[in-house]
Amino acid sequence: MLRRTETGTWLPAWVPESTLILSFLLMISSMVQSATGGYDGSMLNGLNILPSYTEYFKLNNATTGLNTASVFIGGFLGPLVSGVAADRLGRRPAIFWGSWITIVGIIIQTAAQNIAMFVVARIILGFGSAITGIAGGIYLSEVFSSRWRAWGVGLLNDFYYIGALIAAGITLGTGQWQSTWAWRAPSLFQAIFSLLCILTLPFIPESPRWLVHQGYYSEARISIAQANANGDLSDPVVLTIFKEIVDTLKWEKEVGHSMSPVEIFRTPSARKRLLIGMSPGPFSCIAGNIIASYYFGSELDTAGITNTNDQLKANVVLNAWCLVCCLFGTQLVAKWGRKPTAMLSQLLLSACLFIIGGLSKLYAADPQGASSALIYGNVAVMYLFQGFYSIAWTPLLYLYPPEVMNYSIRANGVAFSSFALNALALLFTFIMPIGLGNIGWKMYMINGSWDLVILGLIAYFWVETKGKTLEEIDALFEGAKHSAIPDVEEIRAGEKEIDVSKVEEQLMAELSYSK
Template sequence: MLKKTSTGSWMPAWVPESTFTVSILLLICSIVQSATGGYDGSMLNGLNILPSYTDYFRLNEATTGLNTSSVFIGGFLGPLVSGVVADRLGRRPAIFWGSCITIVGIILQTAAQDIAMFVVARIILGFGSQVSGIAGGVYLAETFPSRWRAWGVGLLNDFFYVGALMAAGITLGTGQWQSTWAWRAPSLFQAVFSGLCILTLPFIPESPRWLVHQGYYEEARLSVAQTNANGNLSDPIVIAIFKEIVDTLKWEKENGSAMSPMEIFRTPSARKRLLIGMSPGPFSCIAGNIIASYYFGSELNSAGITDTNDQLKASVVLNAWCLICSLIGTQLLAKWGRKPTAMLSQILLSACLFIIGGLSKVYAANPKDASNSLVYGNVAMMFLFQGFYSIAWTPLLYLYPPEIMNYSIRANGVAFSSFVLNAFALVFTFIMPIGLGNIGWKMYMINASWDLIILGLIAYFWVETKGKTLEEIDAIFEGEKHSSVPDVEKIRRGQKVIDTEVLEEQLEAELKIH
């Protein structure tokens, strides 16, 4: 059964009564958001291998970098408005408009007649995907129950590899075509993901945190019930979560928090949250993943795999492997924690890059006499590197920032985090082909050294958020929780018992004041 639900915006919702069904729909929304980004990266990776694409645009190293990295120009601009849009219009409308803009960019990219049109289209595409992606990350973090948040939000980037796998398979199939549709067809298919996202939005509720902040208390409580207790408004967990949200947002308002982009810099606590929350973006770029995500062909060339068809096949296998690793990593984040999983990943990444650099150096010294074991060993290490990256950084990119930031800075803080990520990605996607061409294996050594520094920063600065609601994380930064309600997971496990009648009376009194 579907229940018509007010959402505080122009977008109504018809939400299923079953929490399990709602969670599946939320996962679909999450999955299609991440698949767009994954598809784009893998598609360009494949197109950079295809002669029908490189010859059509007459690409050199600089224009290859421009065509590829231009999506990050849009990604650089999107966060400038996405936080404000998500706060003012609502999380779901922001996802909707971002998806529409993404589709416009994809259509223009497919129809591109020259480099200028292709670049402009990818800027629009990057802008739209950032607006929808940032709103989606904030929305899912605020809507999923804390016990499922690692999976619900982690999948927002895990399915990057589903999109990547599909793009690799499609470009492998169309790569044999003797026309520009060899690259136009994969480009056009990218619009499917944004379309699926738009179709899902009418059947999921608005973020309860956004609704409380806007003063839609009944709608917010219903949203909590729909995502936690099959729509049962009297369930103790629903009452506890709703009370926790009301108390915490009330505290933020009383302490002068404003829904402004400048709020992310206003207090020492906000600045600390921002620095920690935004760190996964630049850390993941510096890790070295940019090389394999967008320039896997160049990486394989350095290892001695030069046949176009072999490179496309390797890209398909790589994305399937990374998907498996990212799902394993999401489980580790849920059971083991965010910080230890990230540290393990960094250690493994550094080791892989040092080995890849050494093997590439040996191959570069005498490529004609290089043994098969050397070539295959290098390729194997590249696969391991991507898998180890996927274990932590793939799910963490969208999971950790909205967890760390409180409501008043969440949308703008996540937007700023994405802004920094795209700024780094823009630079790295442009310089990587130049760096690989000029210094070859030394790029891997440089990356490995950076990764060791990142390991130390994670160990010293990061905090653990596993098993906490977004409101309970406040105690880590402010020294106290801003609600008298016991931690929700303790209530769920029966370790704490609450008096629902007392909480109902307290809520009634608080909401009357508002």
């Protein structure tokens, strides 16, 4: 059964009464960024291996890097408008328009006749993907309950490998075609995720935090009830969440917090939240996975596996392995915590990079005499590296930033984080083929050293957000929670109770609110 729900925007909603069904739709609607991104990385991995693609564009190391990295030009332009768009238009409309922009870029990419057209298309694609990714991550973090947020938001980026697996399979199949459709067909199929997102948006509610901030109180309470209690407006958990949101956003307005992009730098607390919250973007980019995400073929070349078909098959297996690891990592993040999972992942990544560098050096010293054990041992560690990366950074990339940032800086802060990620990714995807060509195994040693530095920064600066609502996380930065109502998980677990009638009276007096 669907219920017509007001959203405070031009985009209406008919929301299912079942919270379980709604939760599934929430993840589908916002998976577009990670699925599109995963598909894009895996597709380019496959295309960079295909002669029909490299010969059509007459690629060298520099133009290969440009074709691949151009998506990140749009990726760091998109955040310049995405935060403002999500705050002013609403979370759902921002996802809607970003999805359509992505589709336009994909169509132009499929029809590309030269490098310039291909690059422009990927800039548009990256621009749209950045908008949907930022709005989607914020939206999910604000709609999901605290008990499901790690899985609900973590799975958003876990879908990266769903897209990657599909792309790997498609490029493996089309790779045998003797025409430009060997690379055009995989490119065109990339639009399916954005289309699926657009079709799902009419069946999910708007963010309750955005609705409260805009003054749509009854609509916000309905949204909370739909996402937490099958639409029951009188459920104690629903009332607790609603009261927390109302009290916290009221406090932010009273102390002068604004929705301006400048707000992310205005106060010491905002700057601290920004630095910690934006760190997963740069940290995950520097970690070293860009080599395998976009230049896995070159990585296999350094290990001695040069057959095109073997490389395409290895790409499929890699993405399946990473999917398993990121799902395991999401469970670790939910049960063990964000900070310890990230620290474990960084330690393992650094060890893998040093081992890969050493093995690649041995192979480079005597390619003809290299044993099969050396070659396949190197590939095995490459697989371990990507798996260890997926354990922490895949779920945390979209989960941690919106958790750390309060409402007034959340959209613009997450946008700034995405800007930093894409700026670094643009740099690294462009220089990686050049670096691998010039210094080979030394690139791995450099990356391994960076990862040890990142490990220390996480250990010293990060805060743990597991099991808290977005409003309760304020106490970690402000020293106090801005609502007197008990924590949500205490109510849910039955450890504390609230007087429903009294809370109703408080809300009615404060907001002139009627059920």
